[in-house]
Amino acid sequence: MSEDLTRRDLFNKVVRGTVLATMGGGAAFLVQKAHGQVVWQVDATRCINSRLGEVGVAACNLCTTECVVSLSAVRAVNEYSKCGRCNICPAYFNITSAVDEHGYPSQKLCPRDAIIRRPIGKVDPEDPANNFYEYLIDEQKCDGCGKCVIQCKEPLGLGSIVLRVRYDRCVDCNRCAISKACPKDALIRVPVT
Amino acid sequence: MMRTPMCHLDSARWGSRFRLPTLLAFLFLSLTFARLAPAQAIPYQRPVETAPQENTIGGGYKTPPVQKPLPRDYWLQMLDVMVLAAAMGISVWLVLKRRSRKWLLALTTGSLAYFGFYRQGCVCPIGAIQNVAVALTDPKYSIPFVVTATFFLPLVIAVFFGRAFCGGVCALGAIQELVLLKPVQVPRRLDQALGLLKYVYLGLAIFFALRPALARDFLICRYDPFVGLFRRTGAPHMLMLGGAFLLAGMFIGRPYCRYLCPYGGLLAWCTRLAHRGVTITPDKELDCGLCTEACPYGAIDKMRAVRRNCLYCARCYASCPRDGELAHAKAQLVTISAGGSQS
Numbered sequence: 333m334s335e336d337l338t339r340r341d342l343f344n345k346v347v348r349g350t351v352l353a354t355m356g357g358g359a360a361f362l363v364q365k366a367h368g369q370v371v372w373q374v375d376a377t378r379c380i381n382s383r384l385g386e387v388g389v390a391a392c393n394l395c396t397t398e399c400v401v402s403l404s405a406v407r408a409v410n411e412y413s414k415c416g417r418c419n420i421c422p423a424y425f426n427i428t429s430a431v432d433e434h435g436y437p438s439q440k441l442c443p444r445d446a447i448i449r450r451p452i453g454k455v456d457p458e459d460p461a462n463n464f465y466e467y468l469i470d471e472q473k474c475d476g477c478g479k480c481v482i483q484c485k486e487p488l489g490l491g492s493i494v495l496r497v498r499y500d501r502c503v504d505c506n507r508c509a510i511s512k513a514c515p516k517d518a519l520i521r522v523p524v525t
Numbered sequence: 526m527m528r529t530p531m532c533h534l535d536s537a538r539w540g541s542r543f544r545l546p547t548l549l550a551f552l553f554l555s556l557t558f559a560r561l562a563p564a565q566a567i568p569y570q571r572p573v574e575t576a577p578q579e580n581t582i583g584g585g586y587k588t589p590p591v592q593k594p595l596p597r598d599y600w601l602q603m604l605d606v607m608v609l610a611a612a613m614g615i616s617v618w619l620v621l622k623r624r625s626r627k628w629l630l631a632l633t634t635g636s637l638a639y640f641g642f643y644r645q646g647c648v649c650p651i652g653a654i655q656n657v658a659v660a661l662t663d664p665k666y667s668i669p670f671v672v673t674a675t676f677f678l679p680l681v682i683a684v685f686f687g688r689a690f691c692g693g694v695c696a697l698g699a700i701q702e703l704v705l706l707k708p709v710q711v712p713r714r715l716d717q718a719l720g721l722l723k724y725v726y727l728g729l730a731i732f733f734a735l736r737p738a739l740a741r742d743f744l745i746c747r748y749d750p751f752v753g754l755f756r757r758t759g760a761p762h763m764l765m766l767g768g769a770f771l772l773a774g775m776f777i778g779r780p781y782c783r784y785l786c787p788y789g790g791l792l793a794w795c796t797r798l799a800h801r802g803v804t805i806t807p808d809k810e811l812d813c814g815l816c817t818e819a820c821p822y823g824a825i826d827k828m829r830a831v832r833r834n835c836l837y838c839a840r841c842y843a844s845c846p847r848d849g850e851l852a853h854a855k856a857q858l859v860t861i862s863a864g865g866s867q868s
Contacts, residue, residue, distance in 0.1 A: 500594035
C-alpha cells in the first residue's frame with residue numbers, strides 16, 4: 333500500500349512538473365514576443381473628422397458617446413506647429429452664426445467652451461485681421477465630440493486639430509468600445525510615444 | 526526593378542535643391558516681417574496657406590507644447606504585479622497557517638479597494654485569458670509583461686496551494702464575498718451542473734477571442750458584471766446585471782465565481798495538483814458537521830475540503846469549535862472558568 337502511495341506521489345510530481353514547465357514555457361514565449369506597451373490611439377488618416385476628402389459630412393461624435401470612461405478618453409488636440417493661428421478660426425467660432433458688431437461670428441462652436449483664444453503679441457486695433465491668435469484646448473473640458481476637428485480642415489482650416497486618446501484617462505480596454513462602434517476602424521493599437 | 530529607387534533618389538535631390546532657396550527667402554521675409562510688423566502691417570488674406578512658425582510670428586513667440594499625457598508609469602504597473610503576488614502570499618499564510626477568517630476579511634476588503642476601486646478591475650487574470658490566448662496564436666499580437674505575469678501567477682499558486690487568488694485577492698470575488706450575508710446551500714446536483722457553465726463560457730470566450738482581428742471580441746470583459754460598479758459608470762444593462770449578481774449573491778455564495786468565472790475553471794483544474802490546501806483538521810474532528818453547513822460554496826464533501834471548489838474564505842475555521850478564532854475564544858473561557866473553580 334505504501335508503494336502505491338509513493339507511485340501516486342511520483343505521478344503527481346511528474347504531472348505538476350509538466351504543468352509548471354508548460355506554463356513557464358508559455359510565459360517565456362509571451363515575454364520574448366512582447367515589444368513594449370501598446371495603447372489605443374485614433375488614426376487621424378482614417379477618422380472621418382480629420383480625414384482629408386471627407387467634406388460635407390456631419391461631425392462624428394462616437395468617441396464621446398461610446399467611451400466607457402465618463403469624460404471620454406478621446407479629446408481634440410491642436411498640433412500647434414500646424415495651426416494657422418487665424419483671426420477667425422472656423423473651429424473656435426461658429427462661422428454660420430450671425431456676425432456681431434465687431435465683425436466676428438457671434439457664437440462659439442465648441443459646446444463645452446473648451447477652446448481658449450488669445451492673441452499673440454500686441455493687437456493692432458486698426459487691423460486685427462493680420463494678428464496671429466493662439467488656440468489652446470482645455471484638456472479638462474474637451475470630450476472629443478469632433479466638431480472642431482471637422483471644421484479645422486480643408487477648405488477653411490489647415491487640419492491642425494485631430495482627435496487623440498489621452499493615455500492617462502484611457503483604461504485600455506481589451507476591445508476598445510469606440511473601436512467597436514467606429515465605422516472607419518480608426519482606433520488602432522500603437523506603441524506609446 | 527532598379528528604376529524605382531533611382532527615381533526616389535532624384536526627387537529627393539530635387540526637393541533639397543528647391544528647399545534651400547525657399548528657406549532663405551522664408552527667413553529673409555520673416556526677418557523683414559518681424560522688423561516691420563509694429564510699424565506697418567503687411568496686408569494678406571486669410572485663411573492662410575501654410576502655418577506660421579515661431580520665426581514667422583517673431584516677437585519671441587514659443588509654440589506651446591502639445592499636451593501628451595503618458596500612460597500609467599511602468600514601475601506602477603510592476604507594483605500591481607507585486608501587490609498581486611504579495612496579496613496571494615498573505616492569503617495563503619492567513620488561510621493555511623493562521624486559519625483566521627477575520628484577517629482574511631481584512632485582506633479581502635483591501636484587495637477590493639486596490640484591485641477593484643483603485644485599479645478599476647484592470648488588469649485582471651480573468652480577462653487576461655483572452656489576451657494570452659490571442660498572443661499565443663496571433664503572430665502580430667503581443668501582450669506586455671505585466672499581463673503575462675498577472676495571468677500566470679495565480680495559476681502557479683493554485684498548483685501548490687489551491688485557489689488562494691479567489692480568496693483574498695480577486696476583486697470580483699471580494700465584492701461577492703462581502704455581500705454574502707445569508708448563505709443558502711445549493712443542492713449538490715444543481716451546483717455541479719451549473720458549475721459546468723464556466724467551462725462553456727471559457728470555451729466561448731477563447732473562441733471569440735481567436736477570431737480574426739476585426740471580428741475579435743472579448744466576451745469576458747464585455748460581460749464582466751462588476752467592472753461597471755468598480756468604475757462607477759457603464760452601460761445601464763451591465764450595471765443592472767452587476768446589481769442582480771450582488772442581490773443573488775446575498776443568498777447564493779458567489780454566483781459568478783462558482784458558475785461563470787472562466788478563470789475559476791482553470792484554477793480548479795490546477796488545484797487537482799496542489800500538494801497543500803485547506804484542511805479541516807481531521808485529527809481533532811468532532812464530526813459535528815458545522816463546517817459543512819458553514820461552507821456557502823459546497824466545497825466540503827463528506828467532511829473533507831474539496832480543493833477545486835474551495836474559495837479560501839476560511840468560513841469553516843470560523844465556525845469550528847476546535848479551530849480558528851472560535852476555538853481560541855473557547856480555550857480562554859475554559860481557563861478562566863477553571864481558575865474560578867479552583868479558588
